[in-house]
Amino acid sequence: MSPMSETLLRTAAGVLVLVVITVTVLAAARVPRRWAPGWAVLRGAVQLAAISLVLRGVIGEARWVGAAVAVMFAVAATTVARRLGFTWRRLGLVAAAMAAGVLLALGAAFTTGAVDPTPRYVLALGGIVIGGSMTTATLAGRRLLATTQARWPEVEGWLALGAAPRQATAAIAREAAGEALVPAIDQTRTTGLVTLPGAFVGAIFGGASPLEAGRFQIVVLAAILAAGSVTAVLLLHALAPVRTRPQPPAP
Numbered sequence: 001m002s003p004m005s006e007t008l009l010r011t012a013a014g015v016l017v018l019v020v021i022t023v024t025v026l027a028a029a030r031v032p033r034r035w036a037p038g039w040a041v042l043r044g045a046v047q048l049a050a051i052s053l054v055l056r057g058v059i060g061e062a063r064w065v066g067a068a069v070a071v072m073f074a075v076a077a078t079t080v081a082r083r084l085g086f087t088w089r090r091l092g093l094v095a096a097a098m099a100a101g102v103l104l105a106l107g108a109a110f111t112t113g114a115v116d117p118t119p120r121y122v123l124a125l126g127g128i129v130i131g132g133s134m135t136t137a138t139l140a141g142r143r144l145l146a147t148t149q150a151r152w153p154e155v156e157g158w159l160a161l162g163a164a165p166r167q168a169t170a171a172i173a174r175e176a177a178g179e180a181l182v183p184a185i186d187q188t189r190t191t192g193l194v195t196l197p198g199a200f201v202g203a204i205f206g207g208a209s210p211l212e213a214g215r216f217q218i219v220v221l222a223a224i225l226a227a228g229s230v231t232a233v234l235l236l237h238a239l240a241p242v243r244t245r246p247q248p249p250a251p
Helices: 003-028 036-056 062-083 088-111 119-150 152-160 170-180 182-190 198-205 210-239
Strands: none
Touching: 003 036, 062 088, 062 119, 088 119, 088 210, 119 152, 119 170, 119 182, 119 210, 170 182, 170 210, 182 210
């Protein structure tokens, strides 16, 4: 058996054990959708294998890297829209909000010279920022819908008093934006103390010095927060006006 085959076998065994632990704990606690994490890992493994094969020969080609980033963005926006209850209008709102946040964050990172605008860095930073924006958009949208549904008598009261739909949910939207940014804020605040983020570890494994890896990581974290803030605010601004009680988001 070749060293690579042995490494892949060990990796598969480790991932399988981790999935078994996850599913067993959720099943013991009778948590709904207990198989979802396992299917997510399986799907992620297949997708990573595919993208690794594709990018191996084109990572230096700007046009192919651009296409890969575009696919990442399309999948991320669709994922958020589905989490919020898919409609074509909602997909458009999600895509617009995410595009504004991602483009602004990446534009700031590249135009200031904090990160070189090479295809390799565009792919790395673009993928990370799109992923962070996706998570923030999902959390913000779901929190808005769930809280509006739960506090509908309050919202309806404001509407009855003559408040505009956006005014009736303004406080809820602000709370949703703040809550959606909590994971990214905590990750940034505890970096180096609690966790060593993937971009930092990957840069070191790739041969970069700890100082260079740390420099790249702080740019990544700042870009995630910038993109997430813009995405959350714009998305909630678009979703906040409601005239009828929304359905709670599906799990």
